[in-house]
Amino acid sequence: AEEMEIWTKEEFQSFADCLMDKRISWLAFQILFWTGIRIGELLALTFGDMDLEKRVISITKSYQRLKGEDVITPPKTRKSNRKVNIPQFLAEDILDYKESLYDPQPGDRVIPVAKTFLEKEMKRGIKLSGMKKIHIHSLRHSHTSLLIEGNKFHGCGHHIDKREIP
Numbered sequence: 088a089e090e091m092e093i094w095t096k097e098e099f100q101s102f103a104d105c106l107m108d109k110r111i112s113w114l115a116f117q118i119l120f121w122t123g124i125r126i127g128e129l130l131a132l133t134f135g136d137m138d139l140e141k142r143v144i145s146i147t148k149s150y151q152r153l154k155g156e157d158v159i160t161p162p163k164t165r166k167s168n169r170k171v172n173i174p175q176f177l178a179e180d181i182l183d184y185k186e187s188l189y190d191p192q193p194g195d196r197v198i199p200v201a202k203t204f205l206e207k208e209m210k211r212g213i214k215l216s217g218m219k220k221i222h223i224h225s226l227r228h229s230h231t232s233l234l235i236e237g238n239k240f241h242g243c244g245h246h247i248d249k250r251e252i253p
Contacts, residue, residue: 092221093229094120105215112208114184115198119223122171123230126202126223127151131159134185135193139178144171152201 094102099120106113118129122144130150137144146169151158162168173181185191198205209223221229 091228092219092225093232094218094221094226095229096233098218099226099229102212102216102218105212106208109208110184110187111198111200112205112212114180115200115205116208116212116226117177117180118173118198119226120230121174121177123227123234124171125149125163125167125227126205128162128167129198130196130200130202132197133194134191134197137181137197139182139185142173142175142178144173145169146171150196150202 099116103113103116103120106116115129118124118132119126124132124144124146127149128146131148132144132146136147146162146167148159149162149167151160181197185197188195205223212218213220
């Protein structure tokens with residue numbers, strides 16, 4: 088089996104610093120890295136899915152583009168329905184972003200972009216930062232590595248779908 092590419096916290100920070108010029112890109116990657124959620128779950132997230140005071144995100148759906156149409160579907164597996172705790176700094180970043188928007192509603196998508204936009208932004212950030220190439224999905228594995236490093240792996244089963252841990 089080939090070695091899985093992941094980023095350390097420091098590598099991720101170097102990458103993210105290069106995306107500060109596009110706030111939505113920067114925030115999208117912050118959420119992906121610090122929560123370990125899937126890209127489809129990120130793109131389906133609405134402000135109503137977040138309790139920023141309690142620092143919890145509810146994952147209940149996934150976003151896909153099928154035959155040119157935006158489609159919201161149930162998550163990948165039944166166990167993918169879950170609540171994910173977020174760090175205080177990320178809750179503050181999301182709140183700051185939300186407050187910068189004009190009249191955000193609970194049903195509004197937090198990151199209202201397409202997967203292809205984030206894929207292009209990933210390439211741009213990698214090029215600007217000089218970080219090794221990884222796929223967006225590898226941010227989930229980078230997050231899992233962070234949990235292990237911080238000895239928080241015991242609670243990771245609800246956080247990350249265990250079938251994806253190699």
